Amino acid sequence: MPTISVEHQLIPAKRVNGSAVYNQAHEKIGRIEDIAIDKRTGKVAYAILSFGGFLGLGEKFHPLPWSVLTYSERDDGYIVPITEELLALAPKLDVSELSGWDDTESRDDFYTYYGAYGAKPYW
């Protein structure tokens, strides 16, 4: 089982970015490109996952609710309780939309999809 290091409860964003993401079988399925923060509340709204190849024109990001990720010391990365196949079916985001992203129209879609995997609304 993944465990959370209680000695180090804080982590710098630069260390989160680039971290590997694994499924529950500890197979690497992608990596975290960035995290999206709610300016007003200071809560991490999403970890922005890339997977299935290099990012290019028309490539999509997969925003994952932070509450779906569990840090695993064993893997030195994050575990998600979802398969790559189901991730591929999840709502996506264009790379070009990420900077200054407004999710008020789409957050219900993201959080409904991941609700079955433990996502709790950040707002």
Next chain:
Amino acid sequence: MPTISVEHQLIPAKRVNGSAVYNQAHEKIGRIEDIAIDKRTGKVAYAILSFGGFLGLGEKFHPLPWSVLTYSERDDGYIVPITEELLALAPKLDVSELSGWDDTESRDDFYTYYGAYGAKPYW
């Protein structure tokens, strides 16, 4: 007065990092080197401010509670309601301590110091 863009309520961590920090007279006093995230709750605990020269051996970071920062579109950066002189007197952190930082012993110091400037505990 600084305003928050309601169109863009989410901001990627990579855009926060490197942002300029200003005092209330809109004078640049430093920049954000990184943000420290509480792994368990997904809340931004601190913006890590550098100021007064380049980071080198023995240089100190200034962790600022996120709730003390206000995003300013006019300045394309963050405003803090504190002078450079009072920042210099605030609790500091060694650069070497940042990665995997445990603030359970020190967070009361930081949040008490910045309490007068509107800091609200993240925990």
